Amino acid sequence: MSAQAGRQPETEVVPGPAVHPGNPVTVDRYTAGARINHWITATCLVLLALSGLALFHPSLFFLTGLFGGGETTRILHPWIGVVLFVSFIGLFVRFWHLNLWRGADTTWIARLGKVLGNRDHEDPELVEIGKYNAGQKIVFWGMSILIIVLIASGFVIWDQYFSQYTSITQKRVAVLVHAIAAIIIICVWIVHVYAAIWVRGTIGAMTRGQVTGGWAWRHHRKWLKDLVTGRPSS
Amino acid sequence: MFPPLPNPDVKASARFGEQDIVRRSASTVAAPARQLTPVAKLIDVSKCIGCKACQSACQEWNDLREDVGENHGVYDNPLDLTENSLTVMRFTEWVNPDTSNLEWLIRKDGCMHCADPGCLKACPAPGAIVQYSNGIVDFDHDKCIGCGYCLKGCPFNIPRFTQVEHKAHKCTLCSDRLAMGQAPACAKACPTQAIVFGTKDEMKDWADIRIKDLKARGFENAGLYDPPGVGGTHVMYVLQHADKPEIYAGLPKDPRISPVVEIWKGVTKYAGLAAMGAFAVFGVLHHLVMGPNRVSREDERQAKELAEGPQ
Numbered sequence: 001m002s003a004q005a006g007r008q009p010e011t012e013v014v015p016g017p018a019v020h021p022g023n024p025v026t027v028d029r030y031t032a033g034a035r036i037n038h039w040i041t042a043t044c045l046v047l048l049a050l051s052g053l054a055l056f057h058p059s060l061f062f063l064t065g066l067f068g069g070g071e072t073t074r075i076l077h078p079w080i081g082v083v084l085f086v087s088f089i090g091l092f093v094r095f096w097h098l099n100l101w102r103g104a105d106t107t108w109i110a111r112l113g114k115v116l117g118n119r120d121h122e123d124p125e126l127v128e129i130g131k132y133n134a135g136q137k138i139v140f141w142g143m144s145i146l147i148i149v150l151i152a153s154g155f156v157i158w159d160q161y162f163s164q165y166t167s168i169t170q171k172r173v174a175v176l177v178h179a180i181a182a183i184i185i186i187c188v189w190i191v192h193v194y195a196a197i198w199v200r201g202t203i204g205a206m207t208r209g210q211v212t213g214g215w216a217w218r219h220h221r222k223w224l225k226d227l228v229t230g231r232p233s234s
Numbered sequence: 235m236f237p238p239l240p241n242p243d244v245k246a247s248a249r250f251g252e253q254d255i256v257r258r259s260a261s262t263v264a265a266p267a268r269q270l271t272p273v274a275k276l277i278d279v280s281k282c283i284g285c286k287a288c289q290s291a292c293q294e295w296n297d298l299r300e301d302v303g304e305n306h307g308v309y310d311n312p313l314d315l316t317e318n319s320l321t322v323m324r325f326t327e328w329v330n331p332d333t334s335n336l337e338w339l340i341r342k343d344g345c346m347h348c349a350d351p352g353c354l355k356a357c358p359a360p361g362a363i364v365q366y367s368n369g370i371v372d373f374d375h376d377k378c379i380g381c382g383y384c385l386k387g388c389p390f391n392i393p394r395f396t397q398v399e400h401k402a403h404k405c406t407l408c409s410d411r412l413a414m415g416q417a418p419a420c421a422k423a424c425p426t427q428a429i430v431f432g433t434k435d436e437m438k439d440w441a442d443i444r445i446k447d448l449k450a451r452g453f454e455n456a457g458l459y460d461p462p463g464v465g466g467t468h469v470m471y472v473l474q475h476a477d478k479p480e481i482y483a484g485l486p487k488d489p490r491i492s493p494v495v496e497i498w499k500g501v502t503k504y505a506g507l508a509a510m511g512a513f514a515v516f517g518v519l520h521h522l523v524m525g526p527n528r529v530s531r532e533d534e535r536q537a538k539e540l541a542e543g544p545q
Contacts, residue, residue, distance in 0.1 A: 019541045021538075021541060021542050023538070024534045024537065024538065025534070025537045025538050025541045025542070054358075055358040055379075055381060056358070056503065056506065057503055057506075057507060058260035058261060058358065058360060061260060061358065061359070061360055064379075069379075070358075070359050070377075070379035071379045071380060073379065074379045074380055074381045075380075116520065116524065117524060118524055118525070118527045121533075157382070157386075159381070159382035159385075159395065159400070160380070160382075160395075160400050163382065163395075168385065168386060168391060169492075169494075171382075171385075171386050172386050172492050172494040172495055172498075173494055175383070175386055175498055176494050176495075176497060176498040176502065179498055179502050179506065180502060180506070183502075183505075183506035183509055183510060184509075186510050187509055187510060187513045190510065190513040190514055190517060191513065191517075194517035194520075194521075197517075197521070197526075198517075198520070198521060198524075198526055198527055199526075199527045200526045200527060200528045200529065201528075201529050212529060212534060212537070213533075213534060213537025213538060213540070213541055214529040214530070214531075214533035214534030214535075214536070214537050215529045215533070216537060217529075217533045217534075217536050217537040217540065218529050218530070218533040224537065224540065225540065228540055228541055
């Protein structure tokens with residue numbers, strides 16, 4: 001088996017043969033670096049959501065207690081945002097190439113009902129999925145765009161260091177954009193987390209770095225076939 | 235001549251306090267048992283001589299010291315409000331196009347104590363901004379978290395932040411002095427009675443007298459600045475040219491809380507929580523109805539066959 005041959009275009013390459021015989025077969029999905037990168041980003045995102053929601057709605061102000069009070073929440077939130085942004089750049093560089101939109105993704109979206117009905121594996125056009133399906137790609141690009149919007153609007157309202165660079169009118173728009181983008185990214189995050197729970201066997205990919213062969217066969221068959229045959233994956 | 239300001243005994247107990255709060259930032263309060271008489275400060279721009287006694291009195295009473303500044307070639311000093319200068323005189327040299335006269339317009343800038351305060355609406359910290367039933371809008375620095383939202387909510391660009399703690403400061407209308415029956419420090423120091431203080435009704439009546447006087451002197455458009463867009467204010471101006479407030483160093487003609495702030499603190503807050511809740515509920519319902527998407531034994535068998543050849 002020549003699993004590593006011909007996979008140069010991938011940025012997120014699993015070194016060595018990725019498919020391990022056994023019962024069940026196991027498949028390497030994420031390198032340790034990718035997993036650490038992911039969990040740093042994930043931790044930041046959760047902390048940002050908690051601290052941001054605390055300042056977004058009075059009924060959630062009590063969440064500031066997790067950060068040592070309102071003042072420290074206000075101080076920490078933007079810094080966590082900077083860490084997330086830098087960390088997410090790492091994820092973006094690793095995964096953007098695998099998230100480019102393909103024709104099959106449009107079919108997947110058109111037949112979302114089958115996917116949500118747990119019947120996607122019955123449709124021959126919905127099983128030949130690469131490393132990411134259309135839903136995962138939407139989460140990826142949604143996160144990417146929203147994180148850029150959030151960091152940009154965040155700097156405008158980071159008054160302690162940047163208040164002199166923008167007008168009050170610009171700050172008002174920025175604070176509204178920041179709130180709306182944050183709401184959307186939390187919704188995207190809910191989809192991301194729920195999908196990982198709903199599709200059993202997924203979470204191991206981001207903890208141990210592996211999935212079973214059956215999981216790959218069921219949800220990302222083209223990716224599995226490419227790993228086995230050594231074709232470039234997409 | 236406005237009657238001299240009273241100077242009562244300050245050993246008495248406070249005349250108002252927490253029990254008189256009608257609005258509290260990021261929280262709700264029960265309606266107070268009593269309604270205090272609304273108060274107001276009336277600033278008669280036509281009587282101001284620009285001596286800055288009010289600025290000095292403000293710093294003195296609030297124990298603030300402005301940094302030694304630089305001469306910028308204008309009378310304004312400092313050039314803008316700061317965390318140490320809660321009020322500043324803004325000087326404008328304006329040539330009246332009707333008379334070709336140079337008019338020196340000197341406006342004492344500072345918190346207007348809006349009846350509908352944008353700062354309070356924007357503030358996310360419970361109790362950091364309060365409004366008393368006499369109209370005073372006050373900041374509680376112990377509860378302030380320094381986020382700067384009040385400045386975004388304010389239609390007059392008033393709050394300023396300390397450098398280190400980044401806490402918001404503004405004119406308190408000398409709420410501490412008022413509680414003891416004393417007038418604001420600026421009003422007490424003003425040598426020409428350009429600043430007078432009393433109940434809001436008294437101030438409106440006094441303004442009427444002043445406006446009649448100004449009209450008799452040829453200022454046809456003299457009037458009171460008590461902008462309805464923010465529900466009226468508890469700091470009011472008598473302006474010689476009330477039809478053109480913007481000539482007074484940019485006093486807004488029709489100030490109101492920005493619609494962007496209204497959307498942010500209104501529909502966004504509720505629609506946002508609803509959207510996040512809807513996504514979470516969808517997940518729970520989907521899982522209850524459709525159940526998990528599990529890998530079957532057949533899937534594992536197919537994968538094994540692909541990876542290791544026919545079994």
